[in-house]
Amino acid sequence: MNEAALQIADAPLDESVVRIALAGALGLFLGLEREWSQKSAGIRTFSLISLLAAVFTLLALETALGNGLLILGGALVIVQGVLLAIRGLAGEGDAGLSLTTSVSMLVAYGIGALVAAGFIIEGVTVAVLSSLLLVLKRELHEFAWGLSREEMRSTIEFAILAFVIYPLLPAETELHLGVLTIPLEPQIIWLMVVAVAGIGIVNYAIVSTYGGRGIAITGFFGGLASSTAVVGTMLDHVRQRPEAATYAVAAILLANAAMAARNLAIAVGFTVGTGTDILLEAVVPLGAVIVIAFAIAGAIADWAESGPMELRSPFSMKNALAFGAVFLVVLVFGSLAETWFGTLGFYATAVASGFVSSAGATTSAVVLYRGGQLGAAEATIAILLATVSSIVVKAMLAATSTNDAFRNQVAAYSAVLLLGGGAASVLIVI
Structure with a gap:
């Protein structure tokens, strides 16, 4: 017993x-x-x-x-x-x-x-x-009741792109350009387009709800939705209230951090569970941009200040198709440049496309890396170059301000971000 x-x-x-x-x-x-x-x-x-x-x-x-x-x-x-x-x-x-x-x-x-x-x-x-x-019953109801007709239409269009068009696309295909054959993964490409648009919709909702409560939310989450909108809004703030220059600079830096974080999420997220290694090399350079931007923003900003963010809906059928077209053009020209001029050709394409869409350049690099056309180091450097060129665009937009202090601070701190990204690129190469 x-x-x-x-x-x-x-x-x-x-x-x-x-x-x-x-x-x-x-x-x-x-x-x-x-x-x-x-x-x-x-x-x-x-x-x-x-x-x-x-x-x-x-x-x-x-x-x-x-x-x-x-x-x-x-x-x-x-x-x-x-x-x-x-x-x-x-x-x-x-x-x-x-x-x-x-x-x-x-x-x-x-x-x-x-x-x-x-x-x-x-x-x-x-x-x-x-x-x-x-x-989250109350919050969800308040969000749904607060949607405008345009926002509701955008949400429905996004659902069509995500759940109707995606299953209809082939998993793999090839694009023939004369003697050159470029392998493509239409479903993965479209999934990236949907993911970027989805990030914009989610964070548009966050900014619309909490935009006036703090610069951290309006700058960072606004940068995820539309970093250009952050710059434009801060330009208006500085023009109306010159004393707001300090926190406006911080908002732009946080928008840059958000943009880099989004690119990092694409680089790592879309290489998980594939036949290739996870693109961990992107963590160091993009992480450096994120950390530096947060450190500077934390040091210079007057966190007692806050201001409303008026963002237009970041998604529409037109915007999604435009992003897809930019992405496809970047992918094709990147492949051609890489074939004709080697890795340096793709780097030049990444820099140029970063002025239009750093997310598009990032997704292009990830697709080429998944297809074996780029190594981990080359894909990471291309992503970083696109990120850096996006930072330059924001600095150029800020340079149109008539406020000398605001314009000079954005230029100086953007240069610091560029140096940090450049140092990280050197580490990747070494």
């Missing part, structure tokens, strides 16, 4: 037991917000629903009877959700809240099934995102 008890105590937990426990915990986590909001279904209900789904899923994987039980369990959850929704419509509660609780119960059931089937990360992701949507 004692030996048997010791064997049971020493035996490791079965993997199925761990999955059941995790399913219950995730259901409890999802039901926490419903309980806090004092809804009809709370922690215990959601946890039991996830446990039920986990048990039925495990039975479905091991026995023939489990499939029927899994379907029956899902049907029962749907029926319970319908009853809650009907009660809300009948006036016994808020119809919208009842519907949300009903859908959340079905999500909890799905989470339990995912975890039990071995999709642990997927189940955790669904639980976290669902809980976040529940918690």
Whole structure:
């Protein structure tokens, strides 16, 4: 008896037991917000629903009877959700809240099934995102109600580009230019276009909501949405309020940091999970630009100041297609320059394209690196050159100001960023 008890105590937990426990915990986590909001279904209900789904899923994987039980369990959850929704419509509660609780119960059931089937990360992701949507109810409603017709149209157009056009594109193709053949990945190229546009939309929303609360948000997140808009807005501020020159300079520096961070995200993010090595070489030079920009902005800015940011929506069908066209032209001319003149030819193309779109030059370098046409060091230097040329553009725009202090500070600190980027390039070459 004692030996048997010791064997049971020493035996490791079965993997199925761990999955059941995790399913219950995730259901409890999802039901926490419903309980806090004092809804009809709370922690215990959601946890039991996830446990039920986990048990039925495990039975479905091991026995023939489990499939029927899994379907029956899902049907029962749907029926319970319908009853809650009907009660809300009948006036016994808020119809919208009842519907949300009903859908959340079905999500909890799905989470339990995912975890039990071995999709642990997927189940955790669904639980976290669902809980976040529940918690951010007020903020999401305020954002949706505050959208203008133009912004709503832009959002729909973006969804069409992301979810309709992307699946229709071929995974791989070739562009034939005489004797030269350029390999292309249309889906990856379009995904990069969508990612850049998506970053602009998200950060446009952040700037629209919190733009007047601090220069850190307006400068950095405004730079992600449209760094040129940041420069234009700061020019207006300085013209109207000359004493605002210091924080206006800081805003432009933070916009440069945001632009470099966006390029770094593209360089690293689109080389993860591919057959090529992750482009970690870009971390040092672009990281140097980001750190230097933040350090200078932190030292010179009067953080008590704040000002509104009036940005136009950064996305439209026209803008997306224009970016795609610029990107394709940069990619083709970059490939031609690299073929005819070697790496130096592509570097020159990266500098020129950076004046138009550093994101386009960055995505071009990443695609060529993924295709094996550029090495890690060459792709990194091209990305850095595009970033540097974008910094120069902002300095040139700031030079149009009639405020000498503002104009000189932007030029001086931009030179510091250029020196930092140049030093990082030397490190990459060495």
